[in-house]
Amino acid sequence: MATVSVDDKFGYINEQGVIVIPINYTKAFDFKEGLAAVELGGQSGYINKAGEVVIGFKYDWVDNFKYGLAKVKSLKKMGLINHKGEIIIPCEYDLIGDFKEDVVMVMKDQKYGFANKNGKLVVPVEFDYSGNFWLPLEFKNGFTVAEKNGKQGLIDKTGKYVTGKDFDRIEPFNEGLAPVLKKDKWGYIDEKL
Numbered sequence: 001m002a003t004v005s006v007d008d009k010f011g012y013i014n015e016q017g018v019i020v021i022p023i024n025y026t027k028a029f030d031f032k033e034g035l036a037a038v039e040l041g042g043q044s045g046y047i048n049k050a051g052e053v054v055i056g057f058k059y060d061w062v063d064n065f066k067y068g069l070a071k072v073k074s075l076k077k078m079g080l081i082n083h084k085g086e087i088i089i090p091c092e093y094d095l096i097g098d099f100k101e102d103v104v105m106v107m108k109d110q111k112y113g114f115a116n117k118n119g120k121l122v123v124p125v126e127f128d129y130s131g132n133f134w135l136p137l138e139f140k141n142g143f144t145v146a147e148k149n150g151k152q153g154l155i156d157k158t159g160k161y162v163t164g165k166d167f168d169r170i171e172p173f174n175e176g177l178a179p180v181l182k183k184d185k186w187g188y189i190d191e192k193l
Contacts, residue, residue, distance in 0.1 A: 001049065003028050003036075010038070012051075021051035032064040035083065046070075046085075055085035069117065071096050080104075080119065088119040100138035103157060112137060114144070114157070123159035140172040154178060163189060 001012040001020060011023030027039035035046040035054060043057035046065075061073040069080045069088060079091035089096070089106065097105035103114040103122060113125035127146045129137075138144060143162060146155040153165030154172060163170065169181035177188040 001031060003030060012036075021047065029064060032066070033068065033083065035065055037062045037064060037070075044072075054083075055081065067099055067117065069099075088117075089115055097137055100140070101142065101157075103139055105137040107137075113159070114139070122157055123155065141174065143172045143178075145170055145172065162191075 001014055003010055004013050004019075004023065006023050008026070009023045010025040010028035011019055012021035012028070014020045025038040025040055026042075027037075027044070029037045031049060035048060037044060038047055040057050044059045044062040045053060045057040046055040046062065048054050059072045059074050060076070063071040065083065069082055072079055072081055072091065074091040077091040078093045078096045079087060080089040080096065082088055093106045093108050095105075095107040099117065103116055105112055106115050106121070106125060107129055108125055110129045111125050112127050112129050113121055114123040115121050126148075128148055128150075130147060130150070139157065143154040143156060145152050146159075146161065146165065148165065150168075151165055152167045152170045153161045154163045154170055156162050163178070163180075167180045167182055168184075171179050173191055176191055178190075180187055180189055
């Protein structure tokens with residue numbers, strides 16, 4: 001199916017150009033994992049390929065499904081739902097990242113941690129978000145950057161530090177080495193540290 005628009009309303013046509021889902025929505029997006037995000041009356045939800053509402057119009061914003069989950073926003077807070085509309089992570093976070101290595105960054109009040117696909121916090125929301133665009137808020141090769149009080153270290157998926165936590169900047173291991181900055185000097189540490 002393809003999304004079509006007529007007079008600022010959206011619907012869907014099939015490959016023959018026949019309207020298969022009426023042109024009623026104020027926004028409509030491509031189908032992902034069998035569902036499409038649509039907006040009606042200022043609220044967003046999801047429909048299936050038969051045009052049936054599967055997840056009601058109760059969110060301020062919704063994202064496409066990926067890996068069986070979708071980010072949603074309600075009252076300016078983000079959460080995650082599954083295909084049934086069941087809440088996996090409640091809408092209580094300021095920001096939710098993308099899943100990398102089966103965990104996702106969650107942020108609240110300028111602090112971040114990580115949750116798994118079941119919605120369980122595997123790394124507590126206790127690390128400082130400094131707003132640095134280069135701070136990788138995702139796991140790479142089993143590790144991610146953790147920042148507290150302006151100092152960084154690498155943690156594993158349980159939140160345990162695997163390096164020192166006194167670096168001015170650190171990046172995840174790649175080919176066994178991690179670049180580090182300390183007192184305006186760059187160097188590398190290995191995974192044995």
